[in-house]
Amino acid sequence: MSCSSTTQISVFVSFLFLFSCTIYLTSHAADTLSRGEIIRDGQTILSQSENFALGFFSPGNSTNRYVGIWYNRISIQTVVWVANRENPIRNSSGSITIGTDGNLVVSDGTGNFVWSTSISVASNNSSAVLVDSGNLLLFNDDVRNPDKALWQSFEAPSDTYLPGMRVGLNPRNNETHRFTSWKSENDPSTGNFSLGVDPEGVAQIVIFENLRRRWRSGLWNRQIFIGIPNMMSQSLYGFQVSDEGGRMYITYSVHSSSEILRFRIRWDGTEQQLRWDEGRNEWVEFWAQPTRVCEFYNRCGAFGSCSESTSSICTCIRGFESRSRSEWDSGNWSGGCVRRTELECNRNVSSNGGGRPDRFLELDRVKLPDFSVSRSVDNRNHCRDNCLSNCSCNAYAYESGIGCLTWSGNLVDIQNFPQGGSTIFIRLAESELRESKKRVILIIVLVVVLGTLSLCISAYIFWRCRAKLPDLCRDKIEEPVIVDETKSGEFWKEFSTQHDTEGHQGNGPELPMHSLQDIEIATHNFSPANRLGEGGFGPVYKGTLPCGKEVAVKRLSRKSGQGLEEFKNEIILIAKLQHRNLVRLLGYCIEGEEKILVYEYLPNKSLDAFIFANPQERLDWGRRFNIIEGIARGLLYLHRDSRLRIIHRDLKASNILLDEEMNPKISDFGMAKIFGGNDNQGNTNRVVGTYGYMAPEYAMEGLFSVKSDVYSFGVLLLEIVSGKKNQYRHPEYSMNLIGYAWNLWREKRPLEFLDPSIRDSCSPSTVLRCIHVGLLCVQDSAMDRPIMSTVVLMLESDSAIVPMPRQPTFTMGRNLTEMELSLDSSEVIISRNNMTNTMVVGR
Numbered sequence: 001m002s003c004s005s006t007t008q009i010s011v012f013v014s015f016l017f018l019f020s021c022t023i024y025l026t027s028h029a030a031d032t033l034s035r036g037e038i039i040r041d042g043q044t045i046l047s048q049s050e051n052f053a054l055g056f057f058s059p060g061n062s063t064n065r066y067v068g069i070w071y072n073r074i075s076i077q078t079v080v081w082v083a084n085r086e087n088p089i090r091n092s093s094g095s096i097t098i099g100t101d102g103n104l105v106v107s108d109g110t111g112n113f114v115w116s117t118s119i120s121v122a123s124n125n126s127s128a129v130l131v132d133s134g135n136l137l138l139f140n141d142d143v144r145n146p147d148k149a150l151w152q153s154f155e156a157p158s159d160t161y162l163p164g165m166r167v168g169l170n171p172r173n174n175e176t177h178r179f180t181s182w183k184s185e186n187d188p189s190t191g192n193f194s195l196g197v198d199p200e201g202v203a204q205i206v207i208f209e210n211l212r213r214r215w216r217s218g219l220w221n222r223q224i225f226i227g228i229p230n231m232m233s234q235s236l237y238g239f240q241v242s243d244e245g246g247r248m249y250i251t252y253s254v255h256s257s258s259e260i261l262r263f264r265i266r267w268d269g270t271e272q273q274l275r276w277d278e279g280r281n282e283w284v285e286f287w288a289q290p291t292r293v294c295e296f297y298n299r300c301g302a303f304g305s306c307s308e309s310t311s312s313i314c315t316c317i318r319g320f321e322s323r324s325r326s327e328w329d330s331g332n333w334s335g336g337c338v339r340r341t342e343l344e345c346n347r348n349v350s351s352n353g354g355g356r357p358d359r360f361l362e363l364d365r366v367k368l369p370d371f372s373v374s375r376s377v378d379n380r381n382h383c384r385d386n387c388l389s390n391c392s393c394n395a396y397a398y399e400s401g402i403g404c405l406t407w408s409g410n411l412v413d414i415q416n417f418p419q420g421g422s423t424i425f426i427r428l429a430e431s432e433l434r435e436s437k438k439r440v441i442l443i444i445v446l447v448v449v450l451g452t453l454s455l456c457i458s459a460y461i462f463w464r465c466r467a468k469l470p471d472l473c474r475d476k477i478e479e480p481v482i483v484d485e486t487k488s489g490e491f492w493k494e495f496s497t498q499h500d501t502e503g504h505q506g507n508g509p510e511l512p513m514h515s516l517q518d519i520e521i522a523t524h525n526f527s528p529a530n531r532l533g534e535g536g537f538g539p540v541y542k543g544t545l546p547c548g549k550e551v552a553v554k555r556l557s558r559k560s561g562q563g564l565e566e567f568k569n570e571i572i573l574i575a576k577l578q579h580r581n582l583v584r585l586l587g588y589c590i591e592g593e594e595k596i597l598v599y600e601y602l603p604n605k606s607l608d609a610f611i612f613a614n615p616q617e618r619l620d621w622g623r624r625f626n627i628i629e630g631i632a633r634g635l636l637y638l639h640r641d642s643r644l645r646i647i648h649r650d651l652k653a654s655n656i657l658l659d660e661e662m663n664p665k666i667s668d669f670g671m672a673k674i675f676g677g678n679d680n681q682g683n684t685n686r687v688v689g690t691y692g693y694m695a696p697e698y699a700m701e702g703l704f705s706v707k708s709d710v711y712s713f714g715v716l717l718l719e720i721v722s723g724k725k726n727q728y729r730h731p732e733y734s735m736n737l738i739g740y741a742w743n744l745w746r747e748k749r750p751l752e753f754l755d756p757s758i759r760d761s762c763s764p765s766t767v768l769r770c771i772h773v774g775l776l777c778v779q780d781s782a783m784d785r786p787i788m789s790t791v792v793l794m795l796e797s798d799s800a801i802v803p804m805p806r807q808p809t810f811t812m813g814r815n816l817t818e819m820e821l822s823l824d825s826s827e828v829i830i831s832r833n834n835m836t837n838t839m840v841v842g843r
Contacts, residue, residue, distance in 0.1 A: 033104075033128040039096040041065060041089075045130055046072055052080075052134045056094055060186030064088035067096055067106045067115065068188075069134055069153065071260070074276060078283070080134055080160040080262065081153050082188045084115035102126040104138050104151070117151045126150065133164045158188070161195075161263035163238075166249040167205070169197035178208075182267045193269040197248055200371065203241050205250065207271055207290075213297045214269055215290040216413065218367055220250075221401030227367045228289070229420045259804070273801075279748045280768065286801050294415045298370075301336025302410035305366070309418060317414070318361055319428040336410070341429040345391040359433050360384065360396075360425035367415035368397055368405065368422050375404040384425065397424045511575050514598065516591040519543070523553050532605065542601060550601040551586060555594070567595045573669045577642055581634030583657055583667040602665060604658035611653060611723050611755075618755065621762035623662050624720050628770060629795055630664040631656060635713060636788040638666075639706045647673045647704060651712035652693045653719060673704065692726035692736070696780055707782035710791065714777025721770050723755030738778050738808050745775060746807070769795065775805035 031048050033039060044055035053072040056065050057079060067083040084106050093109025102121030105113050117138055129137050136153040154165045157179050161167065168177045178196035183189045193214065198204045203220035204227070206213055218227015220241045238253040254261050260276035273287035290296050293313060294306035300314035301323075307313060314328075316337035322328035323335040344358050377383050383404035387396035392408040399405060399422055411426070522543035523530050532540045532552060541553045556567060574585035589596035604610075607627065610619050619627070631651075638646040650671040657665045671689070689698070695711035697703040715726050718741050722728070726737045735743075744753045750771050751764060773794050779785050784806060786794070794800045 031130050033096065033098065035098045035102075035125060035127065037097065041092040041094045047130045047132045047134070049132045051132045052130060054096075054130045054136060056089075056092070059182075059188055062088075062186045064090065065092060065094055066188060067094070069130070069136060071276075074260070075281060076283070078262075079188070080158070080162060081136070082158045085158065085188050085190060087114035088189075089114060098124075098126055098128065100124060102140070102150075104128045104136075119151050121150060134162050135164070158182075159191075159264050159266075161252075163252060163254050163261060166251050167197055168250075169199065169201065169248045179265050181265045181269065184267050187267075191267050193265055193267070195265040195271055197250060201248070202372070202374075203248060203250070207265065207269060209269055213370075213413075215271070215295060215297055216370060217289075219372070219399070219402055219405075221399055223401060226399065226402075226422055227415075229367075229417045255803075279745055279750060281748060286798070298413040300333045300414070302412055303337040303339075303414075304333055305363075305414045305416055307416035309416070317363070317411070317426055319426070319432040336412075339429075341432050343391070343427060343429055356430040358388065358427050359430050361428050361433060362423060362425055364423050365417045365419065365421035366424055367413065367417065368399070368424055369395070369407055369411040370413045371409060372397075372405040372407055374402070375406055377404045380404075387425075387427065393427065395424055395426045397422060511571065511585060512587045514587050514589045514596075516589055516594055516596070519553060519589050519596055519598070521546075522551065526555065543598070552599040552601045554597040554599060556596070567597075567670070570597060570669045570672075573646065573672055573674070577638075577646075579634055579637045579642075580663070581630045581665055582637070583665040599667070602657040602659045604660065604662060606654045607656035607658060607664065607720075608653035610658070611720055612725060618723060618757050619662070621758045621767070624758070625763075625766060625770070627656070627658075627662065627664045628717055628720055629792075631666065631713065631716065632788060632792050632795055634664070634666045635709055636792050638672075639709065639788050644674045645706065647706055648709050648712075649673060649698075649704060650689050650693075651709055651716060652690050653716060656716070695782065697782055703782075705782060706787065707785045710777050710785045710788060711782075713788075713791070714774045714785075717770060717774040717777065718753075721755065721767065721774065722753050723757065738775075741771060741775060742805075742808055745771065745805070765798075769798075769802065772802050772805065775808070776803065778808055779806055780809055 031045060033045060039045060039055065041056040044053045046053050050072050052069055054069050055067070057068050057070065057077065058065055059079065066085070066088055068079045069081040070077050070079045089106075089108045091109060094106060094114075096104070096106050099105040099113075099116065102124040103117045103119060103126075105117075106115040107113050119138075121140060123140050126138055126140050129139065131137060133154075137149040138151040139148070140150050154162075155168075155177060157165065157177060159179055159181050161179055166177075167179075176196050176199060178194040180195075181191035181193040183191040192210055194208045195205065196208075198206045198216065204225060205217040207215040216227060217225035219225070220239075222241075225239075238255065240251050240253075242249050242251070252263075261273065263271065263273050265271050270291065271289050272285050274283045274285055276282075277284045292308060293299060294308050299306045303317050303320045304314050305317055307315065314333040316322055319340060320337035321340050322333075323338050324332075327333075327335055344356065375383060375386050377386055380398040383396050383398045383406070386404065387393035387406050390406070390408070393406050394409070395407045395411055397405045414424075520526065522545055523541040526539075526541055530541045530543065532542050534540065538554070538556045541555065543551045543553045545551060571585065571588050574583070583602070584600040585597060586600060587598040589598070611624070635648070635651070638648060646669075648666065648669065648671070650668060651666070655666065655668040657667050659665065689712075693712040693715050695704075695708040698708045698711075715738065718737055719726060722737065722741070724737055728737045728740065741750075741753050744750050750768055751759075753771055754762060754767050773786075773791060776794075777785055777791065794802050
């Protein structure tokens with residue numbers, strides 16, 4: 001045979017060998033490992049939709065080999081389960097197979113087993129299946145029903161809690177499933193920390209450091225774990241607690257199959273909730289416990305309360321004092337507190353002739369103590385009586401969704417929350433509350449006396465100076481103002497009916513009314529030199545009162561879209577609104593055909609003068625984020641915290657004024673609407689607003705709600721971040737600012753959206769969070785947009801849950817003509833025949 005023939009045969013044999021190896025390797029890419037099959041190091045099996053993979057891996061810089069399950073579609077290898085945690089393989093000769101006894105086993109290169117499912121299998125005809133939830137199941141005789149699985153990795157977890165897992169506890173046989181941390185970042189062997197359902201048999205999650213409690217979630221009230229202050233609702237987390245035959249399970253699910261979420265207990269004892277951010281190509285932590293000093297278990301000892309808002313984080317509950325004053329003063333609070341006065345119930349009544357019965361001290365906004373006992377009573381009063389009748393009962397609480405809880409031993413792990421939390425009633429001797437009441441009365445008397453003295457002094461000073469101050473310098477007037485009604489009699493008559501804008505009876509504006517002559521003097525007869533700017537309502541002038549106080553005077557022009565109703569609206573609304581992020585109205589003037597409003601003067605004018613200015617004059621990122629937060633808090637006040645729910649309807653950059661410290665103040669309430677009670681949405685045939693800031697449902701259907709303001713806020717937020725107006729169009733795109741932001745977000749380039757002039761001063765994570773929130777606020781459907789309380793939480797908390805935005809479709813903008821762009825008003829044409837007829841123009 002020739003050499004060339006020999007060479008061809010060798011090549012052919014080599015090809016067949018490689019082809020057979022390829023067939024062998026790919027044959028194990030299915031989701032099932034059957035009897036007789038072997039998965040060797042370097043091979044994997046994939047779940048049916050290829051969400052998860054099972055195979056060998058080495059963590060970090062380690063050379064040890066482990067069998068694990070990880071996300072298959074994520075670029076960063078993220079292991080969620082490890083088999084041979086305590087017995088790593090030192091080389092790459094390991095294998096996975098079904099043993100002769102039907103168990104799933106992992107062996108090293110010498111044939112020794114390093115891990116096995118170690119269960120009793122009735123038949124050796126078993127198989128293992130990796131399912132799309134990340135669960136590895138061992139079945140007998142190819143029966144694929146998960147409820148009949150012989151063994152599953154979800155019931156032998158490592159450090160990761162996946163959607164669909166059941167964290168279980170069976171108090172009858174002390175059976176529990178705990179997640180255990182890795183020993184270190186690169187060592188998956190069992191660490192010092194574990195997480196699971198409270199072994200005391202109550203529905204709460206506990207983190208342990210070895211056998212010692214490190215953190216707990218508080219009880220489940222069928223909606224949230226009450227010890228987690230920023231856990232807002234069940235729908236946010238998807239948690240459920242169920243009881244099957246005395247066995248308790250805690251599970252959680254995700255809203256969308258596209259969301260990739262997981263919990264894990266880290267090697268340092270911190271529980272994290274993480275979400276995969278496709279845009280940033282990384283895991284994002286938006287919840288973790290414990291991270292603050294008061295979140296660590298029983299930081300202040302028995303009957304001590306932990307609060308991070310006080311100079312000393314630990315204080316004794318009223319009626320208690322530190323067990324050791326020297327240790328307490330040195331910062332060692334572990335000894336806790338003891339009662340100052342023994343309970344009447346525990347005294348020998350016959351020896352002292354009896355006393356007054358014990359009473360209860362009410363504490364609000366607290367994390368309820370650990371080791372409570374549930375009582376079968378049907379209301380708070382019965383719960384109180386149950387505790388009062390038992391001398392060993394030290395406290396009680398009646399929690400919605402849980403019922404009556406009592407505590408007989410020491411009260412441990414109490415934390416004060418700035419908001420949220422529960423209410424507990426602490427049992428004290430009656431004398432303790434009586435002494436406290438005496439102190440309160442003494443403080444009230446002192447405050448009243450000092451207040452009365454201050455009022456007398458103020459009244460005397462005011463009386464001495466009153467005659468010398470012109471009308472413009474007074475905040476109130478005591479005598480009726482006589483107005484020339486020759487040209488505006490009908491106007492004044494309508495205004496004097498003193499009705500709120502929606503027909504609710506009101507008390508009229510509590511503001512001083514000034515004469516036109518005084519306004520003219522203050523503005524130098526509306527001198528052009530005093531002119532600050534002009535909007536759709538008319539010009540604004542700077543004025544100086546005789547007392548030296550500077551004001552801004554808003555003079556409504558005859559051609560303004562704002563008329564009587566808008567003028568009334570603004571006076572009545574702003575007079576009743578008090579918030580640091582809302583502009584303050586100081587007075588008004590109605591004389592002849594003049595309608596004038598007098599505001600506090602804000603020297604830095606409006607926001608658009610800064611974010612759309614030359615790069616040298618633009619604000620740095622710190623100031624921009626402060627402005628974003630201030631606007632959000634102002635809107636939250638309007639939507640939720642004011643006496644009536646108020647929808648602004650014309651939120652835009654030119655209606656945000658800045659004070660001397662660059663703090664934002666929302667202005668121009670002429671177009672605002674009031675809702676009372678439980679009203680959530682309105683409909684109008686008179687659409688008002690500014691092109692580019694109006695929500696789709698409002699611009700096209702006349703439907704408005706608090707979500708309309710949320711949309712406007714989202715546009716404004718994106719403008720502040722980018723430094724570009726909402727009509728901006730990038731040369732590569734044919735859509736407006738929202739579309740441009742979405743394209744960069746989708747292409748994983750969101751930081752390119754940031755104003756280039758401030759990139760050196762920004763915090764990338766904060767910028768990304770702002771863009772994320774902005775895209776959530778401008779979603780097409782009002783139902784998909786968050787409410788302002790959620791917006792504030794997402795902006796101010798790194799641990800807040802921020803859902804993924806959907807692609808906005810209301811992003812294609814028409815090209816505005818120069819004439820339209822030159823207009824600076826929110827023109828409105830009232831519709832005829834009940835049809836909406838709206839003209840909106842850009843700013």
